[in-house]
Amino acid sequence: MPDTAKPFEIARARTLPALKAELAALRTGGATIGFVPTMGALHDGHLALVRHAKSLCDKVVVSIFVNPLQFAPTEDLDRYPRDEAGDIARLQSVGCDLVYLPTVDVLYPKNFVSRIELAGPALGLETDFRPQFFSGVATVVSKLFNQVRPDVAVFGEKDFQQLAVVRAMVRDFDMGIEIIGMPTVREADGLALSSRNAYLSPEERAIAPKLHQALEAIRDGHLTIDTAKTELQAAGFGQIDYIALRDADTLGEVTPETTSRRLLAALWLGKTRLIDNIPA
Structure with missing residues (x-):
């Protein structure tokens, strides 16, 4: 039947x-x-x-x-x-x-x-x-x-x-x-999925994964936060609202008592504000 x-x-x-x-x-x-x-x-x-x-x-x-x-x-x-x-x-x-x-x-x-x-x-x-x-x-x-x-x-x-x-x-x-x-779901090139990614032009979309790459480089000790900011702006990003290392539990400043850390960022690419973060 x-x-x-x-x-x-x-x-x-x-x-x-x-x-x-x-x-x-x-x-x-x-x-x-x-x-x-x-x-x-x-x-x-x-x-x-x-x-x-x-x-x-x-x-x-x-x-x-x-x-x-x-x-x-x-x-x-x-x-x-x-x-x-x-x-x-x-x-x-x-x-x-x-x-x-x-x-x-x-x-x-x-x-x-x-x-x-x-x-x-x-x-x-x-x-x-x-x-x-x-x-x-x-x-x-x-x-x-x-x-x-x-x-x-x-x-x-x-x-x-x-x-x-x-x-x-x-x-x-x-x-x-x-x-x-x-955990954050990402595109194959590392860009964090976001509804606002629809705002990105093709040229901006090609630049956007550099944010995640920069966070990984900071975490791994290859870049300082200040150097990462300079490189991101050279790559095409605009205003950087923040790139900050924080206590993952309190989001306060990292202290000797901190047991887990989080690296967080928000910055502009054209008219689109991107945010991302990774464990650090």
Whole structure:
């Protein structure tokens, strides 16, 4: 007899009541929920997070929301890549169970007045150049955590400071969610996967892997940070926001008590801001 089984189709929710109804169905029988919050424009790095969440939990929820609170007025909120249909197809291909697609009005209704402000790992680095960023990230992630109430949430290490901020927030507010960090997924030439790589021209794309190469050279003792900055700008990079060696646990300065270190960088290539980091 022919197979008449209905093909798997990912569930979708755009409102909080719809999300709650879909989550209630997913949790039938005590199923555990893994969660991957994203801003869409999904690539293989995001899909690796979803696959890992599936390996840890019974069901996986992914949110797609371009969060206005983490963008400054001069940043790329309006032109940030968006591809809802493509994103849903990619999520379906890796077996995501539910995609949450809230609008700004769903997450931030007219009477929404709260913001989360953090110290500790949120200080310095990104905050020196994007002062509003981590407040916006923490606010939206806490809101999503409260709505989805996952058992596990999976984040990429590419945004290493963001991962540290989320860990601190979950710890400090007793959220009871296990936070998992996954290694950065890279192109064959070492460039960290990023939705913003779509902004790069062919010429810039050819230059971009030199960032990862420079970080490796610093880690291995072949370049100092200052020499690496000079070589990167000679290669075609523009403003260098930072290249810094930090304590991987606190993101503070390295001290004699530091047990693991992280080398982090943010710099501009044309009109695109690239970030990367590696263990050091």
